[in-house]
Amino acid sequence: MSENIRNFCIIAHIDHGKSTLADRFLEVTGTIDKRNMKAQLLDQMDIEQERGITIKLQPVRMQYTHDGVPYSLNLIDTPGHVDFTYEVSRSLAAVEGAVLLVDASQGVQAQTIGNLYLALEQNLKIIPVLNKIDLPNADVDKTSAELMHLLGCERADILTCSGKTGEGVASVLEAVIDRVPPPQTTNVDAGLQALIFDSFYDDYKGVVASIRVTGGSIKKKQKVTFMGTKATAEVLDVGHYAPKPISDDTLENGHIGYLVTGLKELGEVRVGDTVTTTVNGAVAPLPGYKEVKPMVFAGVFPQEGDDYNALRDAVDKLKLNDSALFYEPEHSQALGFGFRCGFLGMLHLEIFQERLRREFGLHIIATVPSVAYHVTKTNREEMIVKSPQALPDVQSILHIEEPWMTVDIITPQEYIGNTMTLVTERKGEYVNTEYLSTGAGQRAMLHYHM
Template sequence: MDSIRNFCIIAHIDHGKSTLADRLIQSCGAVEERQFRDQILDSMDIERERGITIKSNTVTLLYDSPDGNRYTLNLIDTPGHVDFSHEVRRSLMSCEGALLLVDASQGVEAQTVANLYLALEYDLEILPLINKIDLPSADVEHAREEISEDLGLDPYEAVLCSAKRGTGIEDVLEAVIHKLPPPTGDPRAQLQALIFDAQYDPYRGVVMICRVKEGRLRPGQRIRLMHSDKEYQVEEVGYLQLRRVKTDELAAGSVGYVIAGIKTVRDIAIGDTITDAESPADEPLPGYKEAKPVVFSSIYPMSTDDYEDLTTALDKLALNDAALTFEKDSSAALGFGFRCGFLGLLHLDVVQERLKREYDLALILSAPSVRYQITLNSGEEIAVDNPTLYPDPSQIDSATEPYIKASIMMPERYIGVVMELCREKRGLNTTFNYLAVGRVELTAELPLAEVLFDFYDKLKTVTQGYGSFDYEMLDYRSTDLVKVDILVNGEPVDALSQLVHRDMARARAMRYCERLEETIPRQQFKIAIQGAIGGQIIARTTINAYRKDVTAKCYGGDITRKRKLLEKQREGKKRMKVVGSVEIPQSAFMAVLRSDDKK
């Protein structure tokens, strides 16, 4: 066990975590040079493109140290986004140490701090690394100062490296074995293994990735998942060395995979504890928390014919993504779809992208919503995350909405505009701290609903990209909620209805109307677009009738070209949704529901 090190890398987005992981893998020879694709651990296309890790991956490396010993290094990759902080927690719980990556030119960022605290919560030994030392803008001394002042770590412990160039990688590996502690645990004790990730294999079912804390896991063993209280028989255990490598057992201290004939990831819960069914442990490992969706949106296929395909696609995605929830939903404007729950906006984005790319589906998503708690006059309490299920206002006694605690780090020159942004977004209890020279951390309590609506984009704009954002869920607070409907020629477009705070209703409605005005093509008749609360119109725009739409010339008998154009337009028309005889193209829904403001 002394030769095992379980560690993860924590870093701010883009500070080079995946690149470092790649180098570690390479220098341990886990993969041949010619097979090497950059950022091996980020296996999804979307992850590669965006340069962020969404689904964590784990790899076991065999490192031959100059001290003559061979070490087993379990590198547990963690997702790099707040939406996936539950996964981060799980991963951290499986480690004894963490490499904390700091960009030599950018210094310590908000997320670095947040992740550090998280890592400290789990008693991890922290090894700071200063990466990207090859950059002309690298300022190692400054980075050291920040490590000391912002993070409270010993700056002279920091290992210097450039993951991109491959410099200092040997030093990193040596520091891992000498500075990070080996795992503890007793192979003879009762089995306790933490499931911190799961994959889905179409042939083998669920592949659980776990850290064995105590005891042993072996094929043939009868196991019990302590929280879900289900029993299975272990078929196979092994290590993840970029591919699965079978082994006879996983003993206390190791990290590996378990296959036990489980059909979908829904049957297990990340964070659950595996124990032996015959001689179970007394207690599960601590830290189990259900991943609860906080952002909800309805997904409709662009073409109603694709509903079946969407159903299949969501089922398949869910095999791999236990945090995604969905149930049937339907809209008068958009037909059948699904009401889906996500961990956050990025999670929503990722699911949407995957549905598009991997399943080739054209989709319309309704405006993301949070889940409101509503107390009716009758005293009954209901949760509403779907505007179409919003009860009649006369029956509502009171409503509450979720708040988050936002933490924003930025160079101090932006503090004014960011505070203004928080105020606009109904922020409360805004406080700020000057961290180091020139840097400020601002915390504010914000309604999550406002964060969903263009907060990230505005923050990015006002801080010119220098602001970083992190949040945690806080609590539910009372709110003055209204349902804003959008009417096209007097007919409500249910998919565009939104629950909003009364103060924001008019502005939001106006913006929707304007977006629709820009994107709905002119038609044979005049179109009125209105925003309304109940019967009261609060915003209005119009689209004038189209008055000229005919090609000048059908010449030389080349009617084919003209017809094909018309056919293409007709196809386009079919993909439009008709509301009150107005044809609304997909782009209009997307433009309205897009949160950023392109103007």
């Protein structure tokens, strides 16, 4: 019954308490026993636990009874850092609603706005929630005013909770059931359509894809086709995360779960592709995702030249799990064979290096990060230059374009002058100013192109 399914995710700025609130959800719904409970339960990677940040999106299914009716709640916990925005945008395409979480002591921040824009692009139902109301410096009224300005909502629409103490968490779950629409019902005979929003490689199971079923159903032993790559596979297993994988007989319309393909060729399963049955399958694929543009490029080379093949295999496997990663082969006279890799930011690069070391035992040399330039030559040929060595002779260059960004800067009112001076020195072009709140401690959002 898809009427009793709710698919939602939590979006917020860094350290506003997404993973802690997800922990409380698991506790309140009884998904995890008290004895097995630990902080940041959905952050599965060691590096996430150590740094206290979320790097990977993580789906989980919870059962909850509201007004005597049992509901199946599929939650996707998302990262807050701008370097992992692609994880957020993929999560949003798999759900119908989003809990917009804001720290009551810090108010609306940059990624609150960035992630909200992504959610509105997908036409999701937004549930505004103030977290950390147990803190002594929590300012519920001021943060509520900022949210009302941002969303144009009523004060009564904003919920308050504390992920740490558990206060108000049940009312957030009830709001998800009441406000988030159930998945759209589709014609059962129209064939299976399932969107791949994440994947990873298992040495025994092959490629395991996380999917959102948007039409039809998928069962074990069925033959399926990946519409983008035209690869076919037999379904070895399907199931859901709770948060460990639990095998099911079938996944139906509206369900979020996993699909074990058994495929060993990593390129055959791509994030954003559509899975359908080989016999009587869907006619058209789902829209998928926009290709992500890397912001920072760096050369990555093995410390030992013999490790090049191992590095290539490792990068292939990481690409499966980290769709925002871009790479192409590169040769350096000093460092030998390696890859020119594109990342969404410096933290993304750092996490990439750390994962290569921990998961694959590889030590690499990374060159100084740079951005890509767009070069037009005198013969009107256009090229994208990602490293200084690739820049053509000065005589043959007509003009060079550098990356240009739309920047929103949130600052307390008393620092507006200094901030504007700093941006002007960096040749930023002023667009306009918005005020997020009124009264004492007023904050402004400056819009720039730079």
